[in-house]
Amino acid sequence: MPKYTYRCVGCEREWQVNFSLEEAKQNPWLPCKCKTSVANRVPQSFSVREKKKETPKQVGDITESFIEEAREELDQQKKEASSKEYKV
Ligand SMILES: [Zn+2]
Numbered sequence: 001m002p003k004y005t006y007r008c009v010g011c012e013r014e015w016q017v018n019f020s021l022e023e024a025k026q027n028p029w030l031p032c033k034c035k036t037s038v039a040n041r042v043p044q045s046f047s048v049r050e051k052k053k054e055t056p057k058q059v060g061d062i063t064e065s066f067i068e069e070a071r072e073e074l075d076q077q078k079k080e081a082s083s084k085e086y087k088v
Contacts, residue, residue: 004044006030010037 001018008014011034019027029038 002044005042006039007042008032008034008037008039010034013039014042015039 001020002024003016004019004024005014005016006029011032013032013034017027017030024041027041029040032039
């Protein structure tokens with residue numbers, strides 16, 4: 001069972017709970033022992049301090065997506081043109 005960290009917004013107490021994925025979904029927050037605030041579930045990516053380095057996009061990828069977009073635009077223009085013809 002995955003561990004989930006909850007942190008109280010009032011007293012900043014942190015503790016971990018063993019929840020199934022379903023239980024965690026049903027409990028985005030838990031009542032804290034201080035009874036004045038609630039504890040929010042801390043997203044797991046936050047507890048992992050290590051930041052992944054973003055790999056820069058390859059030039060080839062950019063060119064490819066650009067061509068793809070241009071092609072879609074062309075298709076759209078063709079469709080618009082043909083729909084206009086139909087109306088007339
Ligand atoms: Zn608290």
